[in-house]
Amino acid sequence: MTVMEQRGAYRPAPPPAWQPRTEPAPLLPDAEPYRVLGTEAAERVDPALLRTLYARLVRGRRYNTQATALTKQGRLAVYPSSTGQEACEIAAALALQERDWLFPSYRDTLAVVTRGVDPVEALTLLRGDWHTGYDPGAHRVAPLSTPLATQLPHAVGLAHAARLKGDDVVALAMVGDGGTSEGDFHEALNFAAVWRAPVVFLVQNNGFAISVPLAKQTAAPSLAHKAVGYGMPGRLVDGNDAAAVHEVLSDAVRHARAGGGPTLVEAVTYRVDAHTNADDATRYRGETEVAAWRRHDPVDLLERELTGRGLLDGDGVRAAREDAEAMAADLRARMNEDPELDPTDLFAHVYAEPTPQLREQRDLLLAELAAEAEAEASGGGPR
Amino acid sequence: MTTAAVRPATMAQALTRALRDAMTADPAVHVLGEDVGTLGGVFRVTDGLAKEFGEERCTDTPLAEAGILGAAVGMAMYGLRPVVEMQFDAFAYPAFEQVVSHVTKMRNRTRGALPLPLTIRVPYGGGIGGVEHHSDSSEAYYMATPGLHVVTPATVADAYGLLRESIASDDPVVFLEPKRLYWSKEVWNPEQPAPVEPTGRAVVRRSGRSATLITYGPSLAVCMEAAEAARAEGWDLEVVDLRSLVPFDDETVCASVRRTGRAVVVHESGSFGGPGGEIAARVTERCFHHLEAPVLRVAGFDIPYPPPMLERHHLPGVDRILDAVGRLQWEVES
Numbered sequence: 001m002t003v004m005e006q007r008g009a010y011r012p013a014p015p016p017a018w019q020p021r022t023e024p025a026p027l028l029p030d031a032e033p034y035r036v037l038g039t040e041a042a043e044r045v046d047p048a049l050l051r052t053l054y055a056r057l058v059r060g061r062r063y064n065t066q067a068t069a070l071t072k073q074g075r076l077a078v079y080p081s082s083t084g085q086e087a088c089e090i091a092a093a094l095a096l097q098e099r100d101w102l103f104p105s106y107r108d109t110l111a112v113v114t115r116g117v118d119p120v121e122a123l124t125l126l127r128g129d130w131h132t133g134y135d136p137g138a139h140r141v142a143p144l145s146t147p148l149a150t151q152l153p154h155a156v157g158l159a160h161a162a163r164l165k166g167d168d169v170v171a172l173a174m175v176g177d178g179g180t181s182e183g184d185f186h187e188a189l190n191f192a193a194v195w196r197a198p199v200v201f202l203v204q205n206n207g208f209a210i211s212v213p214l215a216k217q218t219a220a221p222s223l224a225h226k227a228v229g230y231g232m233p234g235r236l237v238d239g240n241d242a243a244a245v246h247e248v249l250s251d252a253v254r255h256a257r258a259g260g261g262p263t264l265v266e267a268v269t270y271r272v273d274a275h276t277n278a279d280d281a282t283r284y285r286g287e288t289e290v291a292a293w294r295r296h297d298p299v300d301l302l303e304r305e306l307t308g309r310g311l312l313d314g315d316g317v318r319a320a321r322e323d324a325e326a327m328a329a330d331l332r333a334r335m336n337e338d339p340e341l342d343p344t345d346l347f348a349h350v351y352a353e354p355t356p357q358l359r360e361q362r363d364l365l366l367a368e369l370a371a372e373a374e375a376e377a378s379g380g381g382p383r
Numbered sequence: 384m385t386t387a388a389v390r391p392a393t394m395a396q397a398l399t400r401a402l403r404d405a406m407t408a409d410p411a412v413h414v415l416g417e418d419v420g421t422l423g424g425v426f427r428v429t430d431g432l433a434k435e436f437g438e439e440r441c442t443d444t445p446l447a448e449a450g451i452l453g454a455a456v457g458m459a460m461y462g463l464r465p466v467v468e469m470q471f472d473a474f475a476y477p478a479f480e481q482v483v484s485h486v487t488k489m490r491n492r493t494r495g496a497l498p499l500p501l502t503i504r505v506p507y508g509g510g511i512g513g514v515e516h517h518s519d520s521s522e523a524y525y526m527a528t529p530g531l532h533v534v535t536p537a538t539v540a541d542a543y544g545l546l547r548e549s550i551a552s553d554d555p556v557v558f559l560e561p562k563r564l565y566w567s568k569e570v571w572n573p574e575q576p577a578p579v580e581p582t583g584r585a586v587v588r589r590s591g592r593s594a595t596l597i598t599y600g601p602s603l604a605v606c607m608e609a610a611e612a613a614r615a616e617g618w619d620l621e622v623v624d625l626r627s628l629v630p631f632d633d634e635t636v637c638a639s640v641r642r643t644g645r646a647v648v649v650h651e652s653g654s655f656g657g658p659g660g661e662i663a664a665r666v667t668e669r670c671f672h673h674l675e676a677p678v679l680r681v682a683g684f685d686i687p688y689p690p691p692m693l694e695r696h697h698l699p700g701v702d703r704i705l706d707a708v709g710r711l712q713w714e715v716e717s
Contacts, residue, residue, distance in 0.1 A: 131492035142460070143492055147484045153453020154460060154485070161461035164413075164439055171457075183477070187450030194445055349495040350530055352553045355583075355630035 022231040029224035029236040033268045036243035037305045045243050047311045053090060053242040054302045054312065055320045060086035060110050061299050062324035064273075066331050067109070067123065071277040075335045077128045080107040084272030087242035087298035088204045090114050095200075095249035096172055103142040103155040103173040107204075111174065115141050119327075120334050129339035148179040152188030152201065159197040159256075170256045172200045172249070178209025180223050189264065193230040198256035200249060201264045204239060206271035211284035227264035239267030240298040243305075269298075343369060391568035394542045398428045398504075398560065400573045401546035402466065406436050409464060412550060415442040416451060416468030416504075425470055426506060426565055448478035452503065456485050459499045466550055472507040473516040479524070486555045487530025502549045502556045507535075508601040508651050509683075510563035510698055512691040518562075519688055520652035522600075525557045526628050526661070533628040534582055535559040537603035539569035541626060544579030552582070561601035585632035587639060591621035594645035594708055597636055597662055599625040602649045602699060609704040618708055628658060636662070637669045644675040645711040649699050654682035676712035 036042050042050075064083040070076040082089050085107075093114035096102060104112050112122045117134045124133020125144055132143040142158075145151035155173035162169035179185055180203055192199045203223050207214060220226055227234030233255075237248045245267055252263035270293035274281035281290075306312035347354050347362040354362065406412045414429055420443035423430030432441040444451050448469060455465035469475035482503070490498045509518035525533045532554055536542040542560070549556035571577075580586050588603065589610050596606040603624050610620040623639050625632065640646045646666055648659035659680035666678050681699045689697045 130494060131488075132494070132496075135496040136460070136493055137496060143489070143497075147480065150453065150480060150484055153450050153481070154457035156450075157454030157457025157459075157465075158461045159457070160454065161458040161463045164463070165461070184449055184453060184480075187445075187447040188453065190445050190447065191450045191454055345494070349491045349493075351490070351532075352498060356633065357631065 024228055027228045027231065027233045029222060029227070029234040029266070033236045033238040034244050034248060035238045035241050036247060037241045037301050042243060042305055042309075045247070047309075049246070050243060050302065050306055050311060051316075053087075053094070053246060054299075054306055055323065056090045056094070056114060057086045057242060057299045057302055058320040059324045059327055060090055060114070062321075062328045063110055063113065063119065063331070066328040067126075068273070068277060070123075070332070070335050073336075076123060076126045078276050078278055079126055080276045081271075081273035082107050082110050084293060084298065085204055085206055085239065085269045086110060087245050087302075088202065088239045088267045088269055091242055091245035091249055092172055092174060092202055095246060095253050096170065097253075099140065099167070099169050100253070101140045101142065101155070101158055101169065101171045103151045103158075103171060104144050105148065105151070105174050105176060105179065106144050106146045107176065108174050109144065112141050112144065115139050117141055119331050123335065124339075127335070127339065129341060130345070149175050149182035149184040149188070152179075152184055153191065155199050155201075156188050156192045156195070156197050156262075159192075159199045160195050163198060168198075168257050170198045170200065170253050172202060172253065174202050174204065176209065177203060177205040177207070177214050177217055177223060178212065179203075180226065181209075181217055189226070189230045189232065189262070192262040193232045196259070196261035198259075199262040200252040200256055201262065202249065203264065203266045204269055205266055206239075206269050208271055208275070208285070210275045210279065211281075213284075222266055224264060224266035230264075232262045232264055235263060235265045237265060237267050239269030240296050240301060242298055242302050270296075389570060389572040392539055392571040392573060393566050393568050394536070394539050394560075395426055395428050395565040397539045397543040397571060397573070397576075398546055399430055399432075400576075401543045401550070402429060402432060403435065405466070405547055405550040406432065406440060409550075411462060411464040412466060413440055413442070413458060413463050414466045414468065415444050415455060417444060417446055417470050419443060419468050424468060426560075426562070428504070428560075428565075429468065448475055449481050452478040452481040452486065455501050456481060456489070456499060459501045460489075460497060464500045464550060466502045466504060469503060469505045471513075471517050472505055472519040472521045475503070475505050475521065478503075482525070482531070482557075483528055487528050490554070491530060498553045499555050500553045502546075502552075502558050504546075504558045504560060506562045506565070507559045508561050508563060509688060509694050510601060510651075512694070513562075514691060515688070518694065520650065520657075520683065522559055522628055522650075523652055523657050525559075526658060530555065531629060532556040532582065533559065534626065535561065535600035535628065536626065537561065537564065537588075537598075537600050537624050539567070539571045540577050541579050541624075543571070543573075543576045545582055545626065548582045556582075559600060563601050564604070567604070580626070583627050583630045583632060585623050585625045585627070585635040587621060587635070588624045589620065589622040591619040591643065593618040593620055593643060594647065594711055595621045595623055595636075595639045595643045596647050596649055596704065596708075597623050597625065597639075597666075598649040599628065601651055605699060605701060606649050606704065609701045609708075612701050613705060613708060616705065616709070620708065631662075631665065633665055633669060637666060640666050640670045640678075641673040644673055645708075646674075646678045647681055647704065647707045647711070648678065649681045649704055651683045651698055653685040654680045655685045657682055676710075679707045679710060681707045
């Protein structure tokens, strides 16, 4: 073909047909957070589930106050309270099956405990005698993650690996509103959607990243809307409505287990306490705001629903509180015992086998300890 | 074994073979990274793996290094043995938080309950005419992070042997592949790879009596060349290939320095805060009374990696090494 013929043969053509890879409309969250308690939907919920949620929430509230008290007594180095967020914490743990995995953030010790981890082991990190106090494999609970959102890709990888092995395991990963600004949040959601990994992302939007309000964190219509950009469904739920959170998370877990891929759930809640016992929330928010949220308290909401429908009486309330007190007393007693410390543990788990360099350093520490012990034995006390 | 199989092979081919043999030996071994599937990696190290083992075993991931490594952490938590490819040294930095906060700490923070058997392959170093962000020596960052093994081969046989060992390790390994050696050839039999010294042991590549050149990865060949050239000056140089920066083989290195009494550390990484400072300190602490001269360093300059047309001035070369050897206080001996 000559050049002239080629030119003649050229006809402008439209680009190859374009269409969205995923239909966006079904992925969009509702305009309002989904609610169950106080609505007609509540009547469809199994009363036994409501009672379980109630007992767990009462316990959870008491766990938060007890752990905060332990910081004041010097038994915990720090405690990031989840008071006001108990519905999310409890529902996250209860929506999972035994074989599923939970990937918590540092504020989620209550979810960890609800999953079956011993409260003392769950609080080891915050007491400071080790980092992770529990065996993650025993309860399928990943270590509490302090660097925000960094555990989300782990949840994706674990869920992906489980599916590759043919196990119908789901991973539920917890993150806060601040964590959604992290790059790892984006990467985890993207990987999960591309791989259709069986993961549920629960964002507890508690209003603040320490002192920074959500308005300074994002310009998105809602955090749940972010899901659409990844091609996964986003669900918006009232995070103080335990029945609603439980239902939405259970649906998402079922969807993931059935091979439907990941879901992003935004639970709108409020961090009633300061960021931790070391924080002063009066520097960045007013009491009226806190008071408004206290009137939408997750424990009260559930109690009102149950008593209003005659599913709970004064005895039931008392029994739940007594159970919570017993848990708190046990926690208090056990946290008041000094933990056993073995300084050589410092070198035990850096590698499968300590390197020659670490063996030298361990010997140095052992020599220091021996000298200390000798000095104490001779009445001189530590140098 | 056929003699036909024993012919020159490149380091890249040996690495491919190591991955393939590891995947064949253990179904838990999964390769993931950018372009590792259909393309076979930009350096073709994963060539053919997706075809042979399927895309579930050799997976093209989205382009996000933290996500790749983070997902690999989760996969390792569920009993897989992931091998991650970082496309280039400088593209691995987004994954650095995962390295520092999780990869290196998971075993420790869980008191051994969650070991992370994963390998992070990183092509590193210069000398290939790469433009900006393609030639970094990032080993010092990894060395400074407890919980990692940091391994780097300098020979074809080691590339195979050390990678197999890294993948089999129950600890996380950063496996640094010297880019400029990818196409270096050696007579090597893929059907019966010669056993190599285990990870953590340095190897004396050339025996000598005058001074020890301590080096690794891309700089080994330069040191061997310098040692040959040094004969003309009357110096008989010993060359030690570290092979593993973590753990560090104090024993082999110090035995050599005690024999020769002089040492020069050679690497592409910058000297300030680079591996050479640590190595010189270790040698000095252990061999002080055997030393005839201070331990010297021949390193890259303390500058951002230069553009390709200037990189030859930056990289340690034979002359710079010989110049350093010449400054090892020979006069005091006479």
